[in-house]
Amino acid sequence: MSTHVSALKVRPLASGFGLIALLVGFSVMPGLSGSVKVFMLTTGALCSLSAYLPLMVGQLSLASPAFYLIGGYATGMISVLWVKEDFDTGYWTLPLGFTKLTFTSELYPWQLVLLELVVGAFVAVLFGLLIGALALRLQGIYLALVTIGSVEILRIIVLQDQIGPFKGPLDPADTANTGVHLGPFGGATGLPGQLRNGGMPQPVDIDHQYLYIVVPILVLSAYFVYRLERGRTGRAFAAIREDELAASAMGIRPRYYKVLAFVISAVFASFAGTIYAHAQNAWSYRQATFTLATAMLAGAVVGGSRTFLGPIVGGMSIAGLFELLRAVAGTDGLPSSLREVLLNVSPFIQGLIMVLVCVFLSKGLIPPRLVEWLFPRDGRVAP
Amino acid sequence: MSLIQNLVDGLAVGSVYALFALGYTLIFSILRIVNFAHGAIFTVGAYLAYGLMGKQFGGGDFPFSDKRLPIGMNFWIAMILGALLAGLLNVLIEYFAFRPLRNRGADTLLSLVSSLGVSLMVSNLIQNLVGSDPLSSPEPLPNTRASFDLGEVNIQTARLLTFGVAVVVMSLLWYLLNRTRTGKALKAVSEDSTTSSLLGISTNRLILFTFILCGFLGAIAGTMVSTISGTSGPYMGSQYALIGLAVIVVGGLGDIAGTVIAGFLIGILQSLVAGVRFRIGFWDWNFVGSQWKDAIPFLTLVVVLMLRPQGLLGRAQIQKV
Amino acid sequence: MSSAADLSSSVMPVLEARDATRRFGGLVAVNQVNFSVNKGEIFGLIGPNGAGKTTLFNLFTGMQPMSDGHLFNDGVDISNLKPFEIADRGMARTFQNIRLFGNMTALENVRTAKHHSTSSGLWSDVLGLPKAQRERKETIEQSWELLRLTGLMHRANDDARSLPYGEQRRLEIARALSLNPKVLLLDEPAAGMNPSEKVELTDFIRFVRDEFTLTVMLIEHNVKLVMSLCDRIAVLNFGQLIALGEPHHVQNNPAVIEAYLGGEQA
Numbered sequence: 001m002s003t004h005v006s007a008l009k010v011r012p013l014a015s016g017f018g019l020i021a022l023l024v025g026f027s028v029m030p031g032l033s034g035s036v037k038v039f040m041l042t043t044g045a046l047c048s049l050s051a052y053l054p055l056m057v058g059q060l061s062l063a064s065p066a067f068y069l070i071g072g073y074a075t076g077m078i079s080v081l082w083v084k085e086d087f088d089t090g091y092w093t094l095p096l097g098f099t100k101l102t103f104t105s106e107l108y109p110w111q112l113v114l115l116e117l118v119v120g121a122f123v124a125v126l127f128g129l130l131i132g133a134l135a136l137r138l139q140g141i142y143l144a145l146v147t148i149g150s151v152e153i154l155r156i157i158v159l160q161d162q163i164g165p166f167k168g169p170l171d172p173a174d175t176a177n178t179g180v181h182l183g184p185f186g187g188a189t190g191l192p193g194q195l196r197n198g199g200m201p202q203p204v205d206i207d208h209q210y211l212y213i214v215v216p217i218l219v220l221s222a223y224f225v226y227r228l229e230r231g232r233t234g235r236a237f238a239a240i241r242e243d244e245l246a247a248s249a250m251g252i253r254p255r256y257y258k259v260l261a262f263v264i265s266a267v268f269a270s271f272a273g274t275i276y277a278h279a280q281n282a283w284s285y286r287q288a289t290f291t292l293a294t295a296m297l298a299g300a301v302v303g304g305s306r307t308f309l310g311p312i313v314g315g316m317s318i319a320g321l322f323e324l325l326r327a328v329a330g331t332d333g334l335p336s337s338l339r340e341v342l343l344n345v346s347p348f349i350q351g352l353i354m355v356l357v358c359v360f361l362s363k364g365l366i367p368p369r370l371v372e373w374l375f376p377r378d379g380r381v382a383p
Numbered sequence: 384m385s386l387i388q389n390l391v392d393g394l395a396v397g398s399v400y401a402l403f404a405l406g407y408t409l410i411f412s413i414l415r416i417v418n419f420a421h422g423a424i425f426t427v428g429a430y431l432a433y434g435l436m437g438k439q440f441g442g443g444d445f446p447f448s449d450k451r452l453p454i455g456m457n458f459w460i461a462m463i464l465g466a467l468l469a470g471l472l473n474v475l476i477e478y479f480a481f482r483p484l485r486n487r488g489a490d491t492l493l494s495l496v497s498s499l500g501v502s503l504m505v506s507n508l509i510q511n512l513v514g515s516d517p518l519s520s521p522e523p524l525p526n527t528r529a530s531f532d533l534g535e536v537n538i539q540t541a542r543l544l545t546f547g548v549a550v551v552v553m554s555l556l557w558y559l560l561n562r563t564r565t566g567k568a569l570k571a572v573s574e575d576s577t578t579s580s581l582l583g584i585s586t587n588r589l590i591l592f593t594f595i596l597c598g599f600l601g602a603i604a605g606t607m608v609s610t611i612s613g614t615s616g617p618y619m620g621s622q623y624a625l626i627g628l629a630v631i632v633v634g635g636l637g638d639i640a641g642t643v644i645a646g647f648l649i650g651i652l653q654s655l656v657a658g659v660r661f662r663i664g665f666w667d668w669n670f671v672g673s674q675w676k677d678a679i680p681f682l683t684l685v686v687v688l689m690l691r692p693q694g695l696l697g698r699a700q701i702q703k704v
Numbered sequence: 705m706s707s708a709a710d711l712s713s714s715v716m717p718v719l720e721a722r723d724a725t726r727r728f729g730g731l732v733a734v735n736q737v738n739f740s741v742n743k744g745e746i747f748g749l750i751g752p753n754g755a756g757k758t759t760l761f762n763l764f765t766g767m768q769p770m771s772d773g774h775l776f777n778d779g780v781d782i783s784n785l786k787p788f789e790i791a792d793r794g795m796a797r798t799f800q801n802i803r804l805f806g807n808m809t810a811l812e813n814v815r816t817a818k819h820h821s822t823s824s825g826l827w828s829d830v831l832g833l834p835k836a837q838r839e840r841k842e843t844i845e846q847s848w849e850l851l852r853l854t855g856l857m858h859r860a861n862d863d864a865r866s867l868p869y870g871e872q873r874r875l876e877i878a879r880a881l882s883l884n885p886k887v888l889l890l891d892e893p894a895a896g897m898n899p900s901e902k903v904e905l906t907d908f909i910r911f912v913r914d915e916f917t918l919t920v921m922l923i924e925h926n927v928k929l930v931m932s933l934c935d936r937i938a939v940l941n942f943g944q945l946i947a948l949g950e951p952h953h954v955q956n957n958p959a960v961i962e963a964y965l966g967g968e969q970a
Contacts, residue, residue: 060492134685137692140491141417145632146688148625149681156678162669224830231829231836235808235816242805249765251791251820251883260826290625294499301496306807340444347507354500358493359483379811379844380861 015374019309020219026316027211032323034208038279040319041214042272043068043292048299048315049221050269055305056234057254057261058241060140063131063147064296065288066154067124067266071273072283073158074120076191079201079278081169083112092201108201113213113278120270127154128266132259151293155285158185169195190284199281210279217275218312221268225308228264230377237261269296291347295319298350302357304364307371314365318353322346388536389658390651395542395611397650398549401643403604403623404630405556406597412573412637413593416491419498420476421601422624423505424469426617428602429609430509431465432458433518441516448514458523466602473598474591476501482587502624510617517614528613545607552603553643556596560639565592573637629680633687635694645695653679716779718743718887718919719764723773726759726943733759735943736773741936746913746920748934748951750927752963755940757923758800761891764921765797766790777887792820796880797889800923802872806865810875813864814850817882818843847882853915854878854908869896874908881916888912890922894929902926906933927964931955939963 027037047064054061084093092109094101103109131150138146157163160183167181172194174180186193192200204210228234239247240254248254277283295318303314329342357364403425410418434440437455440447456464480497522528523544530539559566568589608623609615630649634641656679659672675682687695717740726734734756741747749757762768764775766787775783777793785793796817805813822843824836851857854874859867864875873893880888893909894902906929913920924930930937931951939947939954941963947954954960 055492060495134688138688141411141495141636142632142688142692144417144495145628146685149629149684152625152681153678153685156675160674161671164663227830227832228826231826232819232822232824232839233826233829235812236819238808238812239805239816239819242807243803245767245787246799246803246805247816248787249767249791249797250817250879251788252816253786253788290621291503294503298496298499301492305492341511344511345507347503348511351500351503351505351507354503355480355497358489358497358500359480362487362489362493377809377812378840379815379847382848382857382860383845 012375016223018374019222023215023219027208027215031327032320034206034210035279036320036323038207038210038214039276040316040323041211041218042276042279043295044299044315044317044319045218045312046214046221046268046272046315047292047296048303048311048318049225049308050265050272051296052300052305052308052311053225053261053265053268054258055300056229056237056241057258058244059258059261060144060297061131061147061262061265062144062290062293062297063128063150063262064265064269065290065293066127066131066147066151067269068273068276068292069151069154069158069285069288070124070127070266071117071120071270071275072277072287073185073191073273074123074270075116075200075274075277076186076283078112078116078119079108080192080196083201085201107205108203108278110203113203113274116274117271120274121267124266124270125263128262129259132262136255136258148290148293151288151290155288158190158285159188160184161187186284188284190282190286192282193284200278200283203278207279210275214275217271221271222308222312224264226375229308230375233257233260295350298354302353302364304366304368306363306368307366309371309374310364310366317365318350321350321353325349385535386655386658389654391536391538392542393651393654394647395539395546395650396654397647398546398553399604399608399611399646400623400626400630400650401646402549402552402600402607404627404634404642404646405553405639406601406604407627407631408634408637408639408642409569409573409593409597409600411631412639413569413590414481414485414494415637416481416494417498417628417631418476418481418597419495419624420473420480420501420505421597421627422620423502424473424598424601425605425608425620425623426506426509426615427472428462428465428469428598428605429520429615429619430513430518430617431468431602432461432606433521433609433615435461435465436521438518438521440513441518443514443516445512445514447512458521461521462523462603462606465606466599467595469602470595470598472505473594473601477590477594506617506620513617515617517616518609520609520613520615523610527610539611541611545611548603548607552600556600559596565589569593570639573639626680629684632684633695638694641695648695649680649683652683717741717776718745718778719747719921720776720779721760721764721773722776724760724763724770724775725772726756726763726768727771732943734763734940737938737940737943737945739938739945739948741919741921743919744913744917745935746909746922746933748930748937749921749923749940750925750930750937751940754942755963756943757940758891759943760940761797761889761921761923764790764889765795788820791883794884794886795889796883796885796887798873798876798880798891798893800891800895802869802876804864804872804876804879806863808864809861810851810856810864810867810878811844811847811860813875813879814847814882815843817879818846821884850878850882853881853912870901873897873905877908877912881912885916885918887919887921888916890920892923892925894924894926902929905929909933927955 047068050064050067082094084095090106092103094112103111131147134146161181163184166184168184168186169182171180171182236252236257239250239252240257244254299315299318300311302318304310325342325346329339406421407417434452435454435456436458437451439449439451442449480501481494484494484497524540527541530537560570572589605620630645631642633649634645653676656672657676661670663670719741721737721739724734724737737760749760751757759768763770766785766789770783774781777795782790782793805816822839824839828836851860854877856871856875856878859871864872867875894905897905909920912918934951936949937951937954938945939960946959946963947957
């Protein structure tokens with residue numbers, strides 16, 4: 001460790017703390033509701049980071065909604081179908097076959113949220129490996145289409161009433177006890193549906209406390225991607241993106257790094273799903289739409305798909321667009337027709353931003369130069 | 384339902400898939416991009432045909448709510464005129480969303496995102512102009528939704544008409560591509576993009592022509608689908624946009640004959656699966672095909688890509704070093 | 705170190721082609737080619753356009769599959785290895801139509817090729833473990849050194865695609881050298897250079913060969929350059945080896961004269 005402190009070492013630290021301060025500032029900012037902020041940070045920032053990772057190796061993937069869906073179902077299946085709650089004592093029990101874990105908190109225990117994050121990420125990674133195995137053979141638009149297909153197939157699977165021998169829980173609406181099952185994933189109504197009054201179990205008191213979960217996860221994820229970008233793995237990613245054949249001639253294994261990018265992508269989106277499923281109280285196949293895939297990719301491209309900061313800013317902007325327009329519509333003195341339009345045109349504006357950024361700002365809202373200045377690359381000065 | 388019945392139903396759906404996907408294929412074969420706005424054009428076609436027939440739009444607080452255009456065209460004229468207008472819209476899309484990127488030699492990722500943006504804009508625009516209430520579609524002939532029996536097979540008139548229209552349009556397209564100068568040029572460019580400069584073909588004019596043609600195909604498909612289903616909504620194109628993508632990849636991106644075959648293949652497979660019901664006793668599992676119907680295009684896509692990454696008829700591409 | 709001494713002491717050729725064949729459909733791009741390259745040699749591969757030179761390079765570097773025959777590196781069969789496995793064996797190449805990582809700086813281009821000689825994984829990178837720190841420091845030093853040797857230090861922080869053509873060629877060689885190769889394959893390194901640059905390049909290739917104790921195989925169109933630079937030459941025409949030997953022998957070979965004259969008439 002060198003004790004020599006140069007501007008190049010101080011600036012990244014300062015920039016890092018600055019960004020975290022901005023994020024915390026955003027979290028406590030009045031004017032936006034807690035649930036909107038949570039949405040912007042999970043479905044916006046984390047999911048766009050997820051869409052960004054395959055782009056780092058030059059792969060166009062629209063599979064993030066699938067990972068997001070898996071993360072949310074991990075929440076639903078663990079917290080609603082697996083964990084038992086005792087309403088008298090307020091205990092939460094996790095049956096584990098021969099034994100069980102009991103938590104005595106009134107709120108849904110954070111340890112179980114952690115379990116959901118881990119399980120969700122694990123399953124998402126398995127799914128990512130499956131798509132990754134296809135990705136090895138495919139490139140460009142072919143891969144994009146297969147990833148779209150994978151989301152559609154996953155959506156259809158979770159809709160099923162029965163998969164093989166698995167039928168899922170009995171339908172509580174079936175009062176005559178005719179043996180109607182909801183399907184292994186809760187069917188079309190999703191989870192918890194009718195299975196639990198008041199939706200998903202809540203690990204926090206009020207919506208905005210979800211920020212205590214999201215902000216640290218986002219900061220860690222961003223730091224992870226930042227370090228990744230600047231390291232050996234990141235250079236391999238970038239080399240594959242620039243020229244796969246030349247990269248492999250330099251000893252880089254393209255397949256390994258493409259799958260790695262997919263796996264990390266899966267983890268981020270599943271985290272977002274796990275948290276957001278709690279925050280919005282319910283989860284179903286409708287959470288993973290093509291529109292969402294578009295928004296995630298748009299977040300990465302609009303923000304800038306060459307540095308970690310772009311997808312975070314872009315993802316939050318795209319996800320918060322509707323709220324922003326609503327805030328504008330709320331200003332005094334606007335004619336009511338214009339107000340009406342402002343409230344209804346957010347997809348139009350999102351589309352327009354996508355087109356304009358592509359046409360005029362191909363590097364996105366966050367210029368790579370800015371990130372380069374905030375976090376100077378090491379080795380720029382001759383030793 | 385009998386096997387033949389399913390086949391016949393599948394032919395109608397498949398013909399629309401083929402017609403619609405040809406719009407993707409032609410643009411891809413010329414520009415090597417996927418125009419995601421094609422699904423929105425599909426919707427625009429259905430709405431234009433509806434409007435041009437002078438039918439009243441749905442209720443609500445939108446500019447066109449409860450209004451009708453002061454013209455009342457015959458279904459067929461409205462469909463064709465609407466399709467031409469959709470073609471012009473496609474030209475605007477090319478001009479604003481694709482051409483600047485192409486001139487700059489931008490990454491294909493950008494043109495893809497750009498077309499996704501256009502798709503959002505167009506569907507949202509429809510919603511804000513006429514509302515999102517489903518419209519009950521006009522009938523080209525009286526009692527279109529009625530059906531008749533042919534032997535054991537029940538045929539819905541709308542499906543028969545759709546199949547007929549698709550076949551006529553595809554035949555015209557075949558004629559265009561193989562017998563006319565512009566069409567031959569288009570085909571030449573689509574088969575090898577380097578030949579365009581050699582043949583002295585004005586590529587930009589050819590691209591504009593292709594966009595008009597693709598808009599036309601997509602809009603006809605939209606109008607016919609709304610005729611079969613009986614309704615149209617601002618997002619009716621989104622599902623077709625995705626199925627169409629599966630079709631073109633199965634057909635071997637950019638391959639015209641492959642697209643048509645893949646369209647029919649997927650349409651028929653969907654229809655066949657919908658009729659399947661069996662029980663796996665060991666698992667006590669009722670397999671209900673209709674639940675898996677929507678997955679068919681994508682399952683076909685995945686299977687075909689596993690076995691033949693270049694598509695059904697596609698040739699393997701050799702990478703130049 | 706003198707290359708002549710090496711030549712006499714080495715038994716096993718560094719590179720060897722045994723009936724190397726590559727067919728594209730009906731076309732035979734490389735047809736049963738046999739030759740070997742000795743340690744420390746600068747070996748030239750010449751021939752008219754379409755003679756199969758680049759295809760042969762691609763076979764040696766795993767970028768195209770062999771149709772028939774075998775390739776050896778230090779006696780080990782390397783036919784049909786993947787490009788990165790070839791790189792791992794210490795064979796580095798440049799490309800005829802420069803393939804740098806355009807949006808990365810010159811320094812990053814060179815650092816990237818340090819990939820195989822370092823091993824810090826994702827986690828040690830992200831967590832900044834001592835091993836990753838040490839490797840980072842070493843690769844930065846080595847990369848700067850390579851830029852110094854290739855005279856590109858003033859370009860270290862410029863994007864590769866913004867470099868002038870000649871510097872891009874040199875950067876590509878620097879990137880290849882960054883692999884610490886034992887064999888360097890150069891595909892038309894002098895393409896697009898003016899005569900004085902070509903002379904410089906000739907000196908540079910010799911210098912690199914001696915400095916890094918390399919074996920060099922290069923493709924070149926320019927007969928004059930090849931004659932002055934190479935220890936031995938193989939001449940390909942229509943995928944077939946038509947001559948092999950020292951420059952002055954090959955120069956007077958009737959088949960070679962025929963191939964070149966025939967090529968000019970066509």
